[in-house]
Amino acid sequence: MAFELPKLTYAYNALEPHIDAKTMEIHHSKHHQAYVTNLNTALSATPSEHNTIEAICQNISKYPAAFRNNGGGHYNHSLFWDVIGPQFDLKPSGALADAINNDLGGFEAFKTAFTQAGATRFGSGWAWLCVKPDGKLCVCSTPNQDNPLMDIAECKGIPILGMDVWEHAYYLLYQNRRPDYMNAFFNVINWKNVESRYVKAKN
Numbered sequence: 061m062a063f064e065l066p067k068l069t070y071a072y073n074a075l076e077p078h079i080d081a082k083t084m085e086i087h088h089s090k091h092h093q094a095y096v097t098n099l100n101t102a103l104s105a106t107p108s109e110h111n112t113i114e115a116i117c118q119n120i121s122k123y124p125a126a127f128r129n130n131g132g133g134h135y136n137h138s139l140f141w142d143v144i145g146p147q148f149d150l151k152p153s154g155a156l157a158d159a160i161n162n163d164l165g166g167f168e169a170f171k172t173a174f175t176q177a178g179a180t181r182f183g184s185g186w187a188w189l190c191v192k193p194d195g196k197l198c199v200c201s202t203p204n205q206d207n208p209l210m211d212i213a214e215c216k217g218i219p220i221l222g223m224d225v226w227e228h229a230y231y232l233l234y235q236n237r238r239p240d241y242m243n244a245f246f247n248v249i250n251w252k253n254v255e256s257r258y259v260k261a262k263n
């Protein structure tokens with residue numbers, strides 16, 4: 061089994077001016093590719109009994125650290141490219157909008173909590189919107205390339221939206237201004253795909 065870098069369904073410059081083409085190109089073709097390459101190298105040394113990247117994450121405590129870093133990196137970035145894009149709505153609709161209202165106190169409260177999760181993640185990591193095991197939504201963050209699928213995660217659930225707050229995700233355009241990047245991120249969220257992930261996670 062070998063993992064592959066997923067192709068983007070949009071061009072590197074499609075998210076401008078919010079996320080610049082150079083950042084997208086390096087992020088996808090260099091950073092994500094490195095996680096895939098290193099994960100495949102780790103797999104060749106330690107064959108996996110699990111067939112999917114989700115199952116590897118869910119059993120991550122059984123694997124060497126290279127799986128946690130690179131398997132997490134592969135899962136997280138694959139999700140990331142899918143939940144952003146040039147076709148977007150500024151807000152969720154349907155069942156996801158209802159759940160954000162019921163579980164998180166509305167869209168503005170969600171945005172504040174999600175941005176806060178990204179802002180307070182020291183160093184590198186991710187902010188997440190997840191479906192918890194009880195079916196309710198929650199907002200949390202994880203360090204490095206960890207994610208809420210992992211059996212070692214403090215906050216467990218199925219991620220449906222992830223925001224990369226590693227400096228490699230924003231430094232070329234925003235330098236140290238993580239809050240500006242996070243604000244811009246809200247202009248490129250593909251809420252239709254987030255909602256599809258929500259419906260799937262609930263079933």
Ligand code: MN
Pocket residue numbers: 087091137224226228229
């Ligand atoms: Mn990244």
